[in-house]
Amino acid sequence: xxxxxxxxxxxxxxxxxxxxxxxxxxxxxPRVVFTRASGPDKPMAKFAxxxxxxxxxxxxxAYLVVAYRYLDDKPLRAEEQHxxxxxxxxNSARAREVSDQLADTWxxxxxxxxxxxxxxxxxxxxxxxxxSVTNCLPPAFENxxxxxxxxxGQLGPxxxxxxxxxKAQDAVFEDCGGGSFxxxxxxxxxxxxxRADRAYQIAAAHFYAMQLQEALRDFDSISQDESSPxxxxxxxxxxxxxxxxxxxxTGTGTEANYNTGILLPAESRLAAILSDPKFxxxxxxxxxxxxxxxxxxxxxxxxxxxxxxxxxxxSGANFGQHLLDYKLLLDRFLDVDPPFQDGSSWGPTYDRRVxxxxxxxxxxxxAERSDExxxxxxxxxxxxxAAKMHAVNRWKSTGSTPWLFAxxxxxxxxxxxxxxxxxxxxxxxxxxxxxTAISFHRSRLLRESGQDEAARHLIESVLHKADSLPLSAIxxxxxxQMRNTPDFDSFGAHLARYPVELSAGTDITFEESFCYYxxxxxxxxxxxxxxxxRNSPPLPQFDxxxxxxxxxxxxxxxxxxxxxxxxxPANLQKRLASSAWARAALLGNVAAVQKAAGAAVxxxxxxxxxxxxxxxxxxxxxxxxxxxxxxxxxxxxRPFVEGAYPRTTKFNKIDSYRDNWWCDDVGGIPDDLNFxxxxxxxxxxxxxxxxxxxxxxxxxxxxEQKARAVEEWKQLLSIGVAANYLPSEVLAWARKHPEDPRVxxxxxxxxxxxxxxxxxxxxxNLSHDIFKLLHRRYPTSEWTKKTRVW
Numbered sequence: 001x002x003x004x005x006x007x008x009x010x011x012x013x014x015x016x017x018x019x020x021x022x023x024x025x026x027x028x029x030p031r032v033v034f035t036r037a038s039g040p041d042k043p044m045a046k047f048a049x050x051x052x053x054x055x056x057x058x059x060x061x062a063y064l065v066v067a068y069r070y071l072d073d074k075p076l077r078a079e080e081q082h083x084x085x086x087x088x089x090x091n092s093a094r095a096r097e098v099s100d101q102l103a104d105t106w107x108x109x110x111x112x113x114x115x116x117x118x119x120x121x122x123x124x125x126x127x128x129x130x131x132s133v134t135n136c137l138p139p140a141f142e143n144x145x146x147x148x149x150x151x152x153g154q155l156g157p158x159x160x161x162x163x164x165x166x167k168a169q170d171a172v173f174e175d176c177g178g179g180s181f182x183x184x185x186x187x188x189x190x191x192x193x194x195r196a197d198r199a200y201q202i203a204a205a206h207f208y209a210m211q212l213q214e215a216l217r218d219f220d221s222i223s224q225d226e227s228s229p230x231x232x233x234x235x236x237x238x239x240x241x242x243x244x245x246x247x248x249x250t251g252t253g254t255e256a257n258y259n260t261g262i263l264l265p266a267e268s269r270l271a272a273i274l275s276d277p278k279f280x281x282x283x284x285x286x287x288x289x290x291x292x293x294x295x296x297x298x299x300x301x302x303x304x305x306x307x308x309x310x311x312x313x314x315s316g317a318n319f320g321q322h323l324l325d326y327k328l329l330l331d332r333f334l335d336v337d338p339p340f341q342d343g344s345s346w347g348p349t350y351d352r353r354v355x356x357x358x359x360x361x362x363x364x365x366x367a368e369r370s371d372e373x374x375x376x377x378x379x380x381x382x383x384x385x386a387a388k389m390h391a392v393n394r395w396k397s398t399g400s401t402p403w404l405f406a407x408x409x410x411x412x413x414x415x416x417x418x419x420x421x422x423x424x425x426x427x428x429x430x431x432x433x434x435x436t437a438i439s440f441h442r443s444r445l446l447r448e449s450g451q452d453e454a455a456r457h458l459i460e461s462v463l464h465k466a467d468s469l470p471l472s473a474i475x476x477x478x479x480x481q482m483r484n485t486p487d488f489d490s491f492g493a494h495l496a497r498y499p500v501e502l503s504a505g506t507d508i509t510f511e512e513s514f515c516y517y518x519x520x521x522x523x524x525x526x527x528x529x530x531x532x533x534r535n536s537p538p539l540p541q542f543d544x545x546x547x548x549x550x551x552x553x554x555x556x557x558x559x560x561x562x563x564x565x566x567x568x569p570a571n572l573q574k575r576l577a578s579s580a581w582a583r584a585a586l587l588g589n590v591a592a593v594q595k596a597a598g599a600a601v602x603x604x605x606x607x608x609x610x611x612x613x614x615x616x617x618x619x620x621x622x623x624x625x626x627x628x629x630x631x632x633x634x635x636x637x638r639p640f641v642e643g644a645y646p647r648t649t650k651f652n653k654i655d656s657y658r659d660n661w662w663c664d665d666v667g668g669i670p671d672d673l674n675f676x677x678x679x680x681x682x683x684x685x686x687x688x689x690x691x692x693x694x695x696x697x698x699x700x701x702x703x704e705q706k707a708r709a710v711e712e713w714k715q716l717l718s719i720g721v722a723a724n725y726l727p728s729e730v731l732a733w734a735r736k737h738p739e740d741p742r743v744x745x746x747x748x749x750x751x752x753x754x755x756x757x758x759x760x761x762x763x764x765n766l767s768h769d770i771f772k773l774l775h776r777r778y779p780t781s782e783w784t785k786k787t788r789v790w
Contacts, residue, residue: 030526032499032644034475034543039063041470041500044089048081050433053473054440057381057409061334062088062327064377065310070433071402074311080319087320102141106173109145110166113157119170122177125210135208136176144169154193161194168201175208182206196228203237212245236282239269239289246296258296267293288321295325300367303329307373330377333368359384379406392417395424401434408441413448422446436462436473440480447484452699456484471500479545487700488558492567495550496540502526525648528571539571547643550576551667553697555708556584560596575641577603578651583639585614585627586719587712593623604651607634613742621733628729629742631722632749635660635756639716640667654756661722663758668717723757726750727766731773738777747774748783751790 037058040047047053047066055067066084069076076084100123107118125135148166155162168183175181182205186198203218219238223231246263270293273279273286294302306326309315315322337345338357344350362384369375375394379387388410395403407421425442428435439462446455459481466474475497482494524530526538542550550559563573563580581600584592593614601608610630617623631637636651638661649655697706719725730750734743747770754767771790778784 030645030648031503032526032538032541032543032646033501033503034497034499034541034644035472036500041472044085045081046470048076048084048089050075051468051470052433052437053470054437054476055380055405060327061330061377061381062323064380065323065326065373067437068373068376068402069311069313071405071437072311072400073432073434074313075433076319077313077316079317080313080315083315083317083320084323085320087324102138103136103173106141106144109148110170113148113152113162114166115163119174120177121173125176125178125208136173140176141173144173151197161191165194165197168198172201172205172208175205180209180211182209192227193229196222196225196230199225199228200230200234203234207237207241207244210244210248212241212248216241216245232278233282235269235273235279236286236289239266239273239286242266242269243289243292260297263293263296267297288318291321291325295329299329299332303368303374304371307371311373326373330374333365334378334381355383358382362387376402376406380409388415389417392421395421401428401432401438404428405434405437405441408438408445411445413445413450418445418449422449430465436469436477440473440476443480443484447480447699452484452486456481456486459484471498474498475500475543479543482546482549482698483696484699488561488698491698491700492562492565495542495546495567496569496572497543497546498540499526499538502538525646540569541646542572542575542641542643544643547641549696549698551640552713553701553706553709555705556580556587556589556592556712557595558705560584560592563596564599572641573599574603575646578607578634578637579639579641581607581611582627582631582637583716585623585630586639587715588620588624590623604634606652607637621736624729625733625746628726628733629746629749631661632726632730632746632753638662638667638722642667654752658756658758661726661753661757664721666716666719668713721758723754723759724766726753726757727770731766731769734773744774744778744781744783747778748787751787 035056037056039059040051040053040063047063050070052067052070055064055071059067066076103121103123107121111118123134123136123141124132126132148169151165152162155165164186171181171183183198183201185202186195188195190198199218199222203215203222206212206215206218216238219234219241222228222234223238225231243258243263243266246258246260246266266289270286270290274283274290279286291302303326306322306329310319310322310326337354339345340350340353344353359382362378362382363386365378369378379391379394388407391403391406391410394400395407404421404424407417408425411418411421422442422445425438428438432438439458443455443458443462446452446458459477462469463474463477463481469477478494478497482491485491485494526532526541527536528539550562554562559576560580562568563577566573568576577596577599581593581596584596597611597615601611607630610626610633614623614626614630617626634652635654636647636649640662647655647659649659654660697709701709727750730743730746733740734747737743751767751770751774754765754770767790771787774781774784774787
């Protein structure tokens with residue numbers, strides 16, 4: 001009975017601050033993820049076993065700690081792997097689901113002995129307008145069931161005493177969701193065991209109702225009653241009550257902050273428990289509470305202590321908790337944005353200032369990174385220039401693989417230290433968990449230092465083992481392979497990537513939320529069919545690097561040649577074919593337009609009459625008008641291909657969030673296609689890495705081709721936003737050629753482009769001019785009648 005009671009009390013008193021946030025009010029757009037920027041691929045069990053792929057600086061710090069262990073050839077033990085998954089592979093929604101399920105289990109079991117309707121129980125307590133915490137965790141319900149069955153055996157399953165016990169327990173659990181119900185004390189004539197139970201139930205009810213002073217008083221009183229079966233257990237509960245007091249007194253509601261003044265007594269209470277053998281059965285739980293107290297009272301010392309424990313592999317089943325605590329201790333000073341004296345707190349200028357400030361912090365945080373693990377994590381994640389030589393020097397002094405990886409990550413092919421680092425990297429065994437990550441950066445440095453052939457062979461050898469690699473790593477390796485393709489003929493074969501997942505934001509799986517329930521958003525574009533089966537793999541797509549290369553680094557004649565070939569998967573060939581025609585037409589490259597027309601019509605048959613009109617044009621001016629006339633009819637027609645944010649609206653339909661034609665960057669900002677998307681999500685990291693790894697010219701291009709690609713890109717940029725360009729071109733033609741029968745139709749669609757195109761910053765509003773011209777010159781035209789406002 002004591003064991004059951006102990007389990008019930010310990011589990012019932014746990015408080016985990018688990019916010020339940022409200023849903024975003026912003027529109028969500030399907031983003032194709034090729035390399036997960038925040039952590040390893042799923043399932044995380046493979047990562048826990050050592051399939052670390054290519055760790056990124058943007059990974060969350062907990063994952064970088066695990067990566068360090070495997071880079072250092074110190075694999076996680078089985079119990080550490082299990083603990084890692086317990087803490088980091090189950091999201092909060094799943095934890096809440098378990099709480100709900102076990103609350104239902106309690107209700108089902110109590111119904112075997114109780115009469116009347118079931119009480120209303122919610123494990124979650126509201127702490128602010130937008131969030132709540134899990135007040136009653138799964139073990140509370142799980143173990144209440146055990147005690148219920150024990151009491152039924154002692155008191156009788158149909159006894160009035162058992163029903164009274166259940167009634168009191170109902171009151172305790174009703175307080176989980178925000179009530180303040182208290183069981184009534186039993187009379188002196190009641191059985192001693194039941195009076196002891198009732199005293200505990202009252203204390204627990206006070207606790208769940210956040211009446212913590214009363215709960216502490218009750219637990220301390222029970223501890224003095226040696227006749228109570230609970231008296232050896234409640235000192236631990238009292239310490240936990242003090243900890244909850246320290247949390248609730250911060251006034252933050254959901255933040256993991258504690259009032260250290262209130263927390264101090266918990267330290268002495270726990271020390272008394274840990275020093276007394278009679279509390280031996282509680283020592284393990286008390287040690288965990290003590291770690292929480294040390295976390296808040298002595299954060300600096302605890303950070304360095306945890307770093308040593310994690311690297312030494314001494315955490316055992318506590319690995320997940322230790323890792324979470326260590327991550328939070330680093331977050332407290334690494335994830336803080338500075339309050340500048342001028343009061344600025346948002347906007348692009350502020351973001352740039354914060355970036356500079358954080359770079360400067362690296363050199364100032366010497367004490368904070370004075371242990372090995374913290375030094376490595378902070379060096380990996382900083383953009384400070386000093387981190388490069390620090391990583392090299394640490395590798396030289398330690399010879400360790402984690403520091404070799406850090407140095408490879410920071411170096412460029414032209415750096416003085418690169419040759420020595422490359423020699424060391426070549427010694428890493430193919431059987432090492434570090435091999436893929438080391439080889440990726442080794443290949444990059446070989447390419448950057450002019451050793452293209454060696455870099456090419458290295459990537460090919462790593463990709464031969466693709467079956468054992470995470471898809472994120474495969475996509476990074478293929479990106480490097482694309483950059484180093486030796487000839488144009490094989491270039492197209494390296495452009496397509498298979499998505500790791502579709503996302504609507506950080507760690508939100510888009511397929512489950514949208515693709516299967518709002519199929520119009522993504523099935524056709526991402527799956528190629530109107531109704532995709534659940535768990536169907538997405539079609540291959542262009543990643544950011546491939547799209548950047550096609551849009552900025554390749555001359556239009558090669559883009560057209562690629563579009564006319566069969567090198568790409570059908571869905572990407574279709575996307576490239578129409579964009580290649582639009583690109584050539586906007587650049588005025590008549591030869592390229594003629595060559596692109598066949599593929600464009602094959603991809604989009606609805607383009608044929610417009611492309612025929614372009615082909616029939618006699619002058620440059622008419623061709624320029626014909627191009628605008630064609631493009632304005634199709635909001636999905638643009639002179640570039642998208643990467644992570646493909647346009648999901650039908651080719652000839654207006655998108656409700658202005659993802660129509662192009663913005664003034666003409667697709668130059670990676671996937672920042674329009675205002676809505678720009679503000680809905682942070683830009684994905686190019687190729688899964690930082691800005692230093694942005695797209696470069698393919699190595700097979702001649703100097704003349706590279707220069708031509710640059711000039712063509714500048715020419716496209718000069719066009720500006722489509723909402724200005726298309727109406728301007730049509731108006732100019734209409735004023736010169738009012739007799740052209742296409743003009744009314746052209747003016748109507750130009751008016752539509754002005755109204756529904758990407759919002760232009762500082763652009764002119766031409767819809768009024770179009771409206772007046774249509775209604776003055778062509779009052780009876782069907783297109784004028786469709787243009788009812790301006």
